[in-house]
Amino acid sequence: xxxxxxxxxxxxxxxxxxxxxxxxxxxxxxxxxxxxxxxxxxxxxxxxxxxxxxxxxxxxxxxxxxxxxxxxxxxxxxxxxxxxxxxxxxxxxxxxxxxxxxxxxxxxx
Amino acid sequence: xxxxxxxxxxxxxxxxxxxxxxxxxxxxxxxxxxxxxxxxxxxxxxxxxxxxxxxxxxxxxxxxxxxxxxxxxxxxxxxxxxxxxxxxxxxxxxxxxxxxxxxxxxxxxx
Numbered sequence: 001x002x003x004x005x006x007x008x009x010x011x012x013x014x015x016x017x018x019x020x021x022x023x024x025x026x027x028x029x030x031x032x033x034x035x036x037x038x039x040x041x042x043x044x045x046x047x048x049x050x051x052x053x054x055x056x057x058x059x060x061x062x063x064x065x066x067x068x069x070x071x072x073x074x075x076x077x078x079x080x081x082x083x084x085x086x087x088x089x090x091x092x093x094x095x096x097x098x099x100x101x102x103x104x105x106x107x108x109x
Numbered sequence: 110x111x112x113x114x115x116x117x118x119x120x121x122x123x124x125x126x127x128x129x130x131x132x133x134x135x136x137x138x139x140x141x142x143x144x145x146x147x148x149x150x151x152x153x154x155x156x157x158x159x160x161x162x163x164x165x166x167x168x169x170x171x172x173x174x175x176x177x178x179x180x181x182x183x184x185x186x187x188x189x190x191x192x193x194x195x196x197x198x199x200x201x202x203x204x205x206x207x208x209x210x211x212x213x214x215x216x217x218x219x
Contacts, residue, residue: 001168004151006151031158031206033177033206033207033208035210041212042211042212042213043152043199043201043208043210044210045207045208045209045210048206048207088151088152090151090152090208094159095164095165096154096157096165096167097142097154097208098135098154099144099151099152099153099154100151101149101150101151102150102151106210
């Protein structure tokens with residue numbers, strides 16, 4: 001079945017440093033979504049990418065979808081303590097949503 | 110506008126028992142998906158309901174069943190509970206792909 005891998009599993013950064021998480025799918029995706037989950041909370045939708053090679057920005061967050069629609073990345077510029085949490089990608093294929101196991105970001109002030 | 114709501118918040122059951130979890134979608138959303146999230150892992154897709162029918166199903170046994178009502182609310186039923194069913198159960202509603210998650214139900218099986 002479809003698999004979605006995310007790396008790294010954990011990332012510890014100093015406040016102000018950049019952060020990137022990568023997502024790779026075993027199959028070509030219809031689209032990919034990104035979510036953020038704070039400790040003790042539930043996933044919160046960040047963005048959806050649909051087109052091959054698509055790049056979207058939300059303030060300090062930049063999302064990319066690969067040309068083959070099998071990989072994606074989330075980049076945060078100049079991290080802040082409010083960025084802490086686990087970032088998940090979710091690949092959509094054949095009507096089903098497959099989540100990666102997330103990258104947990106901690107930010108040291 | 111209320112978001113996605115789930116009940117109960119927490120639940121403790123014994124192996125072999127049955128459990129029913131409930132979800133009310135965000136206003137205007139007609140599609141409800143259920144996920145199981147084990148500690149330290151991403152949510153795993155259980156199934157999706159649309160127009161009161163199961164539209165998609167993940168790799169979960171038949172012990173997991175569901176229902177969607179005419180008002181789009183949904184239930185997740187799990188029979189013959191196993192210790193491994195302990196997890197956070199998340200409901201997500203959607204209208205055009207973007208999923209809104211509820212706070213989840215924390216199920217503990219002892």
